[in-house]
Amino acid sequence: MTFTDIMPFAGSPLDFCETKRSPEELQHYMALPAARAILFHKGKPAVGQDGKAIRVHPSELIGQNLLDPHIIFMGLDGNRPIFAANLAKDDAITLESDFQSIREIGGRLDSETLALFGRAKSIFDWHKDHMCCAKCGAQCSPADGGHKRVCPRPECQAEHFPRVNPVVIMLVVKDDKVLLGRGPGWPEGFMSTLAGFVSPGETIEEATAREVLEEAGIRTKNHRYIASQPWPFPSQLMIGVICEAENTDIQVNPDELEDAQWFSRDEVAAVFAKTGNAFRRPPRIAIAHQLLKHWLQEGL
Ligand SMILES: [Zn+2]
Incomplete structure (x- = not known):
């Protein structure tokens, strides 16, 4: 398993x-009986009681008020075209369930749905924040x-x-x-690996x-890549790295962190086994979460 x-x-x-x-291929996909559209409203997907995306045929969206970018072509699932629609109202189509925050329900969704x-969500968020050229x-x-997105001005066309x-x-x-830290305002006890944008x-x-x-x-020294993750809040590529510390005397920068501490392998293992409470672990x-599990299983 990778x-x-x-x-x-x-x-x-x-x-x-x-x-x-x-445009011709998209029109063809849209008209296929097998085509389905998942539904979003304000960055939240419509989720059924079964934890799956609610899907409708794109023709059911005719006459609905869709916000820019209206509908995204997500790709083909076998022979089934999958779209995502950006609904202006949350009561536009009769639904079995509500629009829900991916961050809140993500841990209960299967991997394909997630x-x-x-x-x-990443693509919708990008459109929302990049309406203008x-x-x-x-x-x-x-x-x-x-x-x-395309600029309509003939002299620009960017x-x-x-x-x-x-x-x-x-x-x-x-x-x-292992070194873990917490940002200002995080839930009490919550600690995670340090992170930051690449400049x-x-x-x-x-x-x-x-x-x-x-x-x-x-x-730090001996930096080594381990794994990466697309993180849709709003659109990061998280690049997981393991490295060795050269010193242990922590000096917390209060502009960046509220706290940082060293935790032993036994403490981390106990937190993941839910037999210890040295800190609250990152969500699944x-x-x-995956990097810490990897360290417990594989070491440095
Ligand atoms: Zn322009």
Whole structure:
């Protein structure tokens, strides 16, 4: 089993059809009897009592008030085209259940549903925050099945594509201890691996070393990539790294962290076995949870 098999939000079974979504092909997909659209409202998907996405045929959306980008082509699930619609109202279509926060219900969803919801949310969020052309300020239009935006001004015609922001997230290890921290305002007792955005001009290793030093005053070496995760809040690529600490005297930067501590392997194992309460662990859908499990099983 690889990390991709178990990493929440990864492992989508869809063919994204990056080269097969011309206007004619999209029209064809939309009309197929097998086509289905999942439903979003304000960044939340409609979820049935069974924990699956509620799906309707795209023709049921005719006459509904859809917000820009209206409908996204998510890809092919075998021969079944899958779309995602952005509903203006939450009572537009009779539903068995409510629109629910992916962050709140993610731990109860199967991996395929989680991957589908996460990708749709990232694309919808990108559209919402990039309505206007970054070059000239004109209102852009969605194109390519919702996978780009195009500026309508003849003298501009800029094309804009969904962006993914790289973030390093690291297991900092010293002997049998791991460094965990908590941000300001986090729920009481909650601790996680340190993380931060990669800056322009940095490698993954350099970003890891800088973030750990900035946030906790710990110098690190032997940085090694372990696994990555698409994280749709709103659109990060989490890059999981393991590294060794060169010093242990933590100096918390209060602008970045509320607290940081070393925890022993036994303490972390007890938290994951729910027999200890040294801290509250990261949720299952977060890569931090998977990285800590990996460290418990594999070590450095
Ligand atoms: Zn423009």
